Amino acid sequence: MAEQAASLRFIDATERGLTRLRAVHPLAPWLVAFLLLAPLPWVLLNTYHVFLANFICVMILLSVGLNIVKGFCGQVTVGHVGLYAIGAYTAAVMSVNFGMTFWMSLPIAVMVTLLAGAVVGIPSFRLEGAYLALVTLGLGESVRIFISATEYLGATNGFSGIPAPRIGDFRFDTYQKYYYLVMPVMLLGVFFSFRILRSRLGRGFMAVREDPVAAAAAGVNVRGHKMIAFLISAGYAGFAGALYAHMIPGYLNPRNFTVIEMVTLLLMVVLGGLGHIWGGVIGAIIVTIVYDITKDYYHYSLLLFGSVIVLTVLFMPKGIGGIIDRFIATRRFIAIREGRATRPGSDDAA
Amino acid sequence: MDLLLDFIIVGLSIGIVYGLVALGISLIFSGLDIVHFAHGEVYMIGAFLGIAIVSISGVPYFGALVGAMIVTGAVGVVIERVFYRRLTRGGGGYTVAGMGMIICGFGMSVALQNVAYLIWGAAPHPYPVSFGMPIFLGNIALPKSYLYILVSALVLMAVLHTFLTRTKLGLAVRAVAYNKDTSYLMGVNVPAMISLIFGVACAMAAVAGVLIGPINYVQIEMGYLMLLKAFAAAVVGGFGSLPGALLGGVVVGLFETLCAGYLIASYKDIYAFLLLITVLMVRPTGLLGIIVKVKA
Incomplete structure (x- = not known):
């Protein structure tokens, strides 16, 4: 009982804090998040951990886009x-x-990726489910085969010598400096995903997901929404790709874009929670960290990731985001049943 | 000219192997309304099981074929019972649960690939059988393994076709594929039939794996691109149609081999995929597609 009350108080306190922050200014919570994340490179003493923080930011961009x-x-x-x-x-x-x-190069990369996103999006007009999955799998794999067979792109040797970004004489040439480039972009990306998904457009997406026919009947432009969703996610992928390319050591290899990366990306979204607004963020953080911890056992990583995907789909279809939602809802329910109101400020009597 | 004939022979036999895997994908699709994403890995495991059986002294190639079929079929039944049954309870392949099935199959495919890696390692395994000298037709050398592929595929197709159209069990399978609810009402044991479909489909994949073994090396990555090509074959021939699957396999095999032979060879794996996209965009019902199942 004490634990439950404590967790409930924690949830309420968090929500009260957020409400107060939003009352100051709608963007205030994001500013606080930025200030909390800003000193991270100084807290992490090890440069490798800073690299990992950068990489997590790139992965968050990618998985938030994919979740859309x-x-x-x-x-x-x-x-x-x-x-x-x-x-x-x-x-x-x-x-x-x-x-x-x-x-x-960043805007051009995003532009080209948007174009590619449109190419991926067009089949979605006519194809559903497994057909679409296999066509996109084939497209992704074709890109990798094309890269590894084209000399201009470095083929299997990889593409090296990509310069670090710079403003005037200031160069983002260490992981600590790069963090201040990639972290704000990541926060902006998450912020925009929230704005998009809580708007009319986001509700349109969900209508298309639940039932395209009903959505069309309700006046949602199904094709348009599918296309926009593909374009948005492609835009995120473009940002993530360009940021990854310019990160030191400025080296790309087609082996960084294989089926293993597809699976990790899939796992991020599935584990975090498909269709949960925080899903991509939670999944990217957990999966990247776990992937790094288990690096010594990389022979088993596909087995681990594959089984986790299967088990998540079987037993936890809404992912970790769904579990947190349910946890909060259960706590609320218990509180109401015991006659304790959950209005802010009134739970001190318990 | 000889080169062209060579390409055609290679394309034809590879195509028949694609067709066999596509047959399984098509069967599972008509039975369960899902695309089994781990089918390529089942094919790979079948090939490895064939090697394992043929390495036992005294077992002939044909024995390996039958043994791999039986074991892989059993593996397929286990996969269906343990994983897919839970998901199919939530609805068919076009519902929201259908996405779960695709993701589940994808996860299963990489997990199976890793299991195979842990057992057999990453090195390509040669098939420890020899068929003797190739047959010479004029200038063209025709290895006997290609002949085996042709004969076994034709025999298997005939057996499967007879089973589906002439026996009572085959009738039950077709009934389940057509409409599950009505089959329940008619007293068909639907879950058992679905397991049977899955087992037969996986056995076909194992045959394909054992047959391709003597031509290509057997390695753990062979299943992954196979899925794409077999799916392309199933779509080209018309999804859900069994003769179509074999025909589609031959078309994909020939197309791929000829393109790789006369255009850029290093893009070989992209050609089948281009064919898939073209067919899906232009004629989604495929060559022999009668009616593509559409669920509202």
Whole structure:
């Protein structure tokens, strides 16, 4: 009982805090999040851990984008890694072969990835479920095969010498410095995903996911929504790819975009919670950290990830996000049943 | 000219192997309304089991074929009972639970691949059988293994076709594929039939694996691209149609081999996929597609 009351008080306190922050300004919680995340490179003493923080930010961008098209719009795309690879390689080619700065190559990479996203999105007009999954799997795999067979893109040797971004004379050439580039972009990405998903557009996505026919009858432009979902997620993948390409050591290899990455990405979204607004973030953090911890046992990683995916789908279809939601709802329910109101400020009597 | 004939022979035999795997995918689709994403891995495991059986001294190639069929079929039944039954209770392949099935199959495929890696290792395994000298037709050398592929595939197709159309059990399988609810009412043991379908489909994949073994090396990554190609074959031939699956396999095999032979060879694995996209966009019912099952 004491534990329950404590957890309930914690939930209430958090919500009260958020409400107060929002009352100051709608963007205040994001500012607080930024300030909390800002000193991270100084807390983590090990440079490798800072690299990991950077990588987690890139992965969050990628999985939040994937969750929009997969979790919210219900389109099963498997080959998202292909879009990520396109973003990364475009940025690399633009900056190395055409001598552009990061600030030019990033928009171009996002643009090209958006175009590729449109190409992936077109089949979704006519195909559903497994068909779409296999076509996107094939597209993603074709991108990798194409890269590893093309000399211009470095083939299997990889693409190296991608310069670090710079503003004037300031170069983002260490992980500590790069963190301040990738973390704000990540926060912006999460912020935009919240804004999109809680808008009319996001509700349209969910309508398309639940029943395309009913959605069309209710006046939702099904094709348009599918396309926009694919474009948004491609945009996220483009940002993630360009940021990954320019991160030191500035080296890309087609082996970074294989089926293992597809599975990790899938696991992030599934474990975090398909269609949960925090799903991509939770999943990216947990999976990246677990992947890193289990690096010594990489022979078993596919077995581990595959089984976790299967078990999550079987026993926890809403992922960790769903479990947290249910936990909060249960606590609320118990409180109401015991006659304790859950209005802010009135639970002190318990 | 000889080169072209060579390509055609290779394409034809590879295509028949694709067709056998596609047959399984098609069968499972008509029985369970799902695409089994781990089917490529089942095919890979079948090939490895064939090697394991043939390595036992005194077992002939044909014995390995039958043994791998039986064991892999049993594995398939276990997979269906343990994993897919839970999910199919939640609805067919086009519901929200259908996404769960796709994701589950994808996870299962990488898990199975890792299991195979732990057992057999990453190195390609040669098949420890020899068929003797190839047959010479003029200038063209025709290895006997290609002949085996052709004959076994035709025999299997005939057996499967007879089973499905001439026996009472086959009738029950077709009834389940057509409509599960009505089959229940007619007294068909639907769950048992679904297990049977899954087992037969996995046995077909094992046959394909054992047959391709003597031509290509057997390795753990062979299943992954196989899934894409077999799916392409099933779609090209018309999803849910069994003769179509075999025909589609031959078309995909020929297309891929000829493109790789006369265009850029390193893009070999992309061609089948291009064919898949084209067919899905232009004629989604495939060559022999009668009616594509559409669930509202």
